[in-house]
Every structure is written in C-alpha cells, then in structure tokens.
Amino acid sequence: MKVYRFLTGPDDASFCHRVTAALNKGWELHGAPSLSFNHSENKLYCGQAVTKTVEGKDYDPEMKLGEQ
Template identity: 60%
Template sequence: MKEKQKIYRFLTGVDDADFCHRVTEALSKGWELHGSPSLAYDGTAGVMKCGQAVVKYVEPFDYSRDVMLGEK
C-alpha cells in the first residue's frame, strides 16, 4: 500500500472576510494549516494582504503542473 501524498497550496489575498472564508473553505475540505500566516502592506493598493500555507494528504497520483490542487 502506497503512503499518502502531501500536496501544498499558498492562499493569498486582501486581509478581509473573503480571505478568511477561503481559508475556512480549504479547512472544511480537509486541508490543514501549515505554518503561520503572513501579512504585508501593499502600498500601491493601500491594503493589507495576507497569505496562509495549507497542506493535505491525498491518494498518490502522477503530479504535473496541470493538476488543480484546490480540487484534490
């Protein structure tokens, strides 16, 4: 039996409720937080932006750059 394969995503966006919903949606689909969130001020847009890495273990598959990780 093959071990599960770990996949990784980094979610980014403006620090607002929509971003929080995107992270919560990922968590509800089996993704787990990986590390701490990051925050940075975008002076051009005048907003705070944030990012959060998430990981998930899935059945092994042949990886390619065409894989839609958010759909795994």
Template identity: 70%
Template sequence: MKLYRFLTGPDDNAFCHKVSLALSKGWELHGSPSLAFNAETGLMQCGQAVTKLVEGVDYDPEMKLGQQ
C-alpha cells in the same frame, strides 16, 4: 502524496472564508499566516500555507490543487 498550497488575498472576510473552505475540504494549516502591506493598492495582504495528504494521486503540475 502531500500537496501544498499558499492561499493569498486581501485582509478581509473573503480571505477567512477561502481558508475555512480549504480546511473544510481536508486541508490543514501549515505554519503561521503572513501579512504584508501592498503599497500599490494600499491594502494589507494575507497569506496562509495549507497542506493535504492524498492517496492514489500522482503529482501532475497541471492538477488543480483547489479541487483535490
């Protein structure tokens, strides 16, 4: 089964660490990162899709994707 996550956060060092942690757990980048300005907070927001193939797992909407 292929899992999909979309990681988001402010454009800062913590976001890069979030993506790096996902990559270290076997997730792969999917597409290009995105940036958007949040007028409410005045900050740039980042997003990056990641995917991961897992075997022996059936999809359950209650699963914690970050723990896969």
C-alpha cells in the same frame, strides 16, 4: 502524496472564508499566516500555506490543487 497550496488575498472576510473552505475540504494549516502591506493600494494582504495528503494519486504538475 502530500500537496501544497498558498492562499492569498486582501485582509478581509473573503480571505478568512477561503481558508475556512479549504480546512473544511481536508486541508491543514502549514506554518503561520503572513501579512504584507501594498503601499500603492494602501491595502493589507494575507497569505496562508495549507497542505493535504491525497491518497492513491501521483504528482502531476497539471493537477488543479484547489480541486484536491
């Protein structure tokens, strides 16, 4: 089964660390990263989709994707 997550956060080192941690847990980048500017906060936010193939599991909407 393939699972999907979309990681988001401010454009800073913490976001890069979250993506790096996911990659080191077996997740793979899916598509290009995205950027969005929040005018009211004057901040840039990033997003990156990641996928992972998980063997021997059935999809359950209650599953914690970050724990896969």
